[in-house]
Amino acid sequence: MNTEKTIPIIIGVTAHRSIRERDRAAIAASVRRELQKLQTLCPHSRLVMLNSLAEGGDLLCADAAEELGIPLIAALPMERALFEEDFSAEALERLDHHCRRAEQVFVTPPAEAVPDGPVSRNFLFRQSGIYVSAHSHILLALWDGGPGTQAACGTAETVDFSLHGSYMPLSGTAVRSEANEAVIHIYTPRTEQPREPAGTVHLLGNTDAVRDILRRSDEFNCLAADTKTEGGRRVPLSEPDPLLERMENVSKAAGSLSVQNAGKLRFAFGLLAVASALLTFAFLMYDEAQAIWMILVCGLMLLAAWLCRRWAVRSDCHRRYIEYRALAESLRVQIFLRYAGSRIRTEELLPWTQQEETAWIMDALCALNTGKEPETAHDIRMCWAEAQRAYHREAGKRSGHDLLVSTRTVRFALVLSITLYLAAVIFELLCGGLIFRPLVHVTDVELYRTILKIAMGTISAVTLFVANYYGRLSLSRTLSDHQKMERFFRKMSERLAEQGQTEELLRVLAREELIENGNWCSYQRDNTPDVSI
Numbered sequence: 001m002n003t004e005k006t007i008p009i010i011i012g013v014t015a016h017r018s019i020r021e022r023d024r025a026a027i028a029a030s031v032r033r034e035l036q037k038l039q040t041l042c043p044h045s046r047l048v049m050l051n052s053l054a055e056g057g058d059l060l061c062a063d064a065a066e067e068l069g070i071p072l073i074a075a076l077p078m079e080r081a082l083f084e085e086d087f088s089a090e091a092l093e094r095l096d097h098h099c100r101r102a103e104q105v106f107v108t109p110p111a112e113a114v115p116d117g118p119v120s121r122n123f124l125f126r127q128s129g130i131y132v133s134a135h136s137h138i139l140l141a142l143w144d145g146g147p148g149t150q151a152a153c154g155t156a157e158t159v160d161f162s163l164h165g166s167y168m169p170l171s172g173t174a175v176r177s178e179a180n181e182a183v184i185h186i187y188t189p190r191t192e193q194p195r196e197p198a199g200t201v202h203l204l205g206n207t208d209a210v211r212d213i214l215r216r217s218d219e220f221n222c223l224a225a226d227t228k229t230e231g232g233r234r235v236p237l238s239e240p241d242p243l244l245e246r247m248e249n250v251s252k253a254a255g256s257l258s259v260q261n262a263g264k265l266r267f268a269f270g271l272l273a274v275a276s277a278l279l280t281f282a283f284l285m286y287d288e289a290q291a292i293w294m295i296l297v298c299g300l301m302l303l304a305a306w307l308c309r310r311w312a313v314r315s316d317c318h319r320r321y322i323e324y325r326a327l328a329e330s331l332r333v334q335i336f337l338r339y340a341g342s343r344i345r346t347e348e349l350l351p352w353t354q355q356e357e358t359a360w361i362m363d364a365l366c367a368l369n370t371g372k373e374p375e376t377a378h379d380i381r382m383c384w385a386e387a388q389r390a391y392h393r394e395a396g397k398r399s400g401h402d403l404l405v406s407t408r409t410v411r412f413a414l415v416l417s418i419t420l421y422l423a424a425v426i427f428e429l430l431c432g433g434l435i436f437r438p439l440v441h442v443t444d445v446e447l448y449r450t451i452l453k454i455a456m457g458t459i460s461a462v463t464l465f466v467a468n469y470y471g472r473l474s475l476s477r478t479l480s481d482h483q484k485m486e487r488f489f490r491k492m493s494e495r496l497a498e499q500g501q502t503e504e505l506l507r508v509l510a511r512e513e514l515i516e517n518g519n520w521c522s523y524q525r526d527n528t529p530d531v532s533i
Helices: 021-041 057-067 080-086 089-101 121-134 155-164 207-225 242-288 294-315 317-339 352-357 359-368 381-432 445-472 475-499 503-525
Strands: 009-015 047-051 072-076 104-107 138-143 182-187 201-205
Touching (some): 009 021, 009 057, 009 121, 009 359, 021 047, 021 182, 021 201, 047 057, 057 138, 080 089, 121 155, 138 155, 182 207, 207 242, 242 294, 242 317, 317 503, 352 503, 381 445, 381 475, 475 503
Parallel strands (some): 009 047, 047 072
């Protein structure tokens, strides 16, 4: 499996330090069981543990992860020299071991405003807890279930960060919806009189929603692993940046999968339109021409339409087309932000509806953003603003051409319908006795009348179905969006040239792109493949 194209499933850890020695084996066994359950639930995904490696429960979880071959990301609450002051000699050896085996080791950046004066250890531990909770798909909490401490930096607070987002970020509100969060609580008593056996597992939060998030993430990883991605990088890398490289690979895989599913969706639209038109023709032949055998053709067309719709539903091409495009576009925005040296995170800018409707994409962004902050800033005016302006200009031309073709096709079918109607009126005036006696004698008026009825009904149905088919492609809306975004990027390019690459301009660029992507997802969701086409 090519893990570079997949979304890591991040398992966050929060734990207290006071683990009784006689409880250690039972708690460790529970941790291993829960990790194994997650491995079974996500067979196509790479599980990664996000751990602050504090003495006690953190190190116990890191040991369990190592036993199961689960990689580690060490998100330390403070610089290591300062952090080590809390450790015993034995724990210090385990800390050093896990830091050496970790894929990344970094100090978590503050999520909240740094207080004036000396920064306390409690504040740094609190920021570490916020970071772990915000970047995890699911939180593993070794906790006694008791209330938080006066220092507001313990396990209880981290659980609250995860389930309720109860902290004050530097900008905006706490990311992620509590409706899509869950915590695996492993009871870890502190006192000599525990209320239940150590290692007892409780599931907190919306476990059904999180299970769905993990299933969709694993489904993407399964498909992405075998997806061929082509094309150069969006941004030139002068030095290695593993996070940026992975974002690029996942974005390309998501884009490729979206294109594949778009093709399936258009194919389904086309088949449904053809089946519907043939169904109308067959019924008219059965009704008007007394071709009794055409009733079988009607049945075959109904069956074909049903099978086509069933195939579209089973392949899930409509949802995958929309959601994989949303993932690719959101990651593309994050790639440019990181390349610009900005610490703005895409998940913090996602509209609330997108957070709710596609929670797995929200969690994917959080997971792919886990790691060191960008260290180098690059100019993004040409590779972002100007490149996107050129893209929307060319895409607008293609959409305009497709819209012109669809308009002409529908117009031609409409003209043909009107022509047949006029032909029928003239026929009835001259031969059928509509107003006065027939001027032209025709031996079999009913035969010609039946032919005209069938032709008019079929062409009218084809006109309706063709118009409906092109309408499902939302060409006019797509053209309008490309035109608006082309003007937007032209304006932003001018602003970047005038004002420089400020955080505010980067935020505006990112936010507007995400809003436009959200709008696109919104109207595409209504274009489902169904027999009504």
